[in-house]
Amino acid sequence: MTDKTHAETPDAAQFYLTEDHHPEGSTMLGFWLYLMSDCLIFAVLFATHAVLGRNYAAGPSPADLFDLGLVAINTAMLLLSSITYGFAMLQMERNAKAETLFWLGVTGVFGLLFLGLELYEFYHLIQEGAGPTRSAFLSSFFVLVGTHGLHVTFGIIWLVTLMVQVKMHGLISENRRRLMCLSMFWHFLDVVWIGVFSVVYLMGVVG
Amino acid sequence: MTAKAPSQEDAHEAHHGHSHGHGAGHGTLRSYVIGFVLSVILTAIPFWLVMGEVLESKTATIAAIVIFGTIQIVVHMIFFLHMNTKSEGGWTMMALIFTLIIVGIALAGSLWVMHHLNANMMPMTHEMMRNMP
Numbered sequence: 001m002t003d004k005t006h007a008e009t010p011d012a013a014q015f016y017l018t019e020d021h022h023p024e025g026s027t028m029l030g031f032w033l034y035l036m037s038d039c040l041i042f043a044v045l046f047a048t049h050a051v052l053g054r055n056y057a058a059g060p061s062p063a064d065l066f067d068l069g070l071v072a073i074n075t076a077m078l079l080l081s082s083i084t085y086g087f088a089m090l091q092m093e094r095n096a097k098a099e100t101l102f103w104l105g106v107t108g109v110f111g112l113l114f115l116g117l118e119l120y121e122f123y124h125l126i127q128e129g130a131g132p133t134r135s136a137f138l139s140s141f142f143v144l145v146g147t148h149g150l151h152v153t154f155g156i157i158w159l160v161t162l163m164v165q166v167k168m169h170g171l172i173s174e175n176r177r178r179l180m181c182l183s184m185f186w187h188f189l190d191v192v193w194i195g196v197f198s199v200v201y202l203m204g205v206v207g
Numbered sequence: 208m209t210a211k212a213p214s215q216e217d218a219h220e221a222h223h224g225h226s227h228g229h230g231a232g233h234g235t236l237r238s239y240v241i242g243f244v245l246s247v248i249l250t251a252i253p254f255w256l257v258m259g260e261v262l263e264s265k266t267a268t269i270a271a272i273v274i275f276g277t278i279q280i281v282v283h284m285i286f287f288l289h290m291n292t293k294s295e296g297g298w299t300m301m302a303l304i305f306t307l308i309i310v311g312i313a314l315a316g317s318l319w320v321m322h323h324l325n326a327n328m329m330p331m332t333h334e335m336m337r338n339m340p
Contacts, residue, residue, distance in 0.1 A: 028294075028295065028299075029295045029298055029299060029302075032295070032299045032302060033302055036302050036303065036305075036306040039306050039310065040306065040309060040310065040313070043309070043310040043313050043314060044313060046314065047313050047314050047317035047318070048317075050314065050317065050318055051317055051318065051321040068254065068257065068258050069258075071254075072250075072254050072258075075250055075254075076250075079243065079246055079247065079250065082243070082246075082283075082287055083239055083240075083242075083243040086234060086239035086242075086243075086287065087236075087239070089234070090234070090235075090236055090239070184288060187283060187287040187288045188288065190283060190287065191280055191283045191284065191288070194250075194276055194279050194280050194283065195276065195280070197250075198253065198272050198273070198275075198276035199276075202253055202254070202257045202272045203269055203272055205257055206257055206265055206268050206269055206272070207265060
């Protein structure tokens with residue numbers, strides 16, 4: 001037994017070493033699978049909203065509550081942050097550290113503006129007495145839009161962390177891999193937001 | 208072990224350099240700008256339809272929202288997430304298709320079941336309504 005393990009040691013060591021290095025291809029696929037499972041969370045919340053979204057409990061309806069102008073500005077913020085993240089990735093490809101950090105910073109600012117507007121909207125709704133406890137429609141609205149907002153919040157925390165990492169260690173391959181994962185996460189959140197503004201806001205207001 | 212380390216590093220670096228070509232994929236400035244312009248147009252149209260109350264029929268407006276939303280999601284997938292059938296040997300596409308099937312079942316199933324539950328509820332009298340919790 002001991003003899004056998006000893007004989008296998010060189011191979012085993014090699015195996016663990018390569019595993020430890022995270023070959024880039026498998027990380028991307030793994031992260032994609034995580035995004036798909038995240039997609040299922042949103043699918044369930046969308047299904048809940050689709051079922052409950054018309055149950056107003058004699059309370060306010062989307063047409064009474066939603067300010068589509070604000071939602072349009074919010075959407076613009078997220079779209080702009082998506083393309084500025086794209087610019088950051090292009091600068092990363094060129095190995096330009098300062099430019100990458102600049103575009104990541106711009107992305108973060110747009111992300112924060114998006115979050116600020118969303119929190120303002122939530123605050124406004126709760127002040128009007130249209131909080132999550134008012135009706136089934138508002139419960140499902142707050143859970144769905146709030147979950148997306150939480151994702152954006154964690155995306156921003158991740159973004160700031162990576163900016164510090166890039167500043168300290170430069171555009172090393174580990175940081176490139178991390179930036180590519182965050183890129184997928186960020187664009188994925190944009191895709192979810194398309195569903196949110198189409199289904200929750202626009203269809204809600206149409207009735 | 209120690210003697211092996213440099214060659215391991217080389218192989219590792221080479222792998223990284225190579226996998227940039229076929230990993231999740233990278234866009235070009237052109238593809239990002241095209242994607243952005245398309246998504247601005249595809250966002251603006253449904254907002255305009257709803258805010259300007261352009262179409263008479265609600266059903267037509269909702270159909271338009273669904274169509275433009277779907278096209279925009281595909282645009283984002285291609286231009287921002289760089290989806291294609293070849294990345295990771297087709298496994299990202301497989302995972303996406305599988306997810307879409309599950310999402311379809313969850314959405315359609317929920318709506319179907321809950322609609323029938325609503326339609327088949329016992330009619331409620333005023334008496335029962337008053338005694339509801």
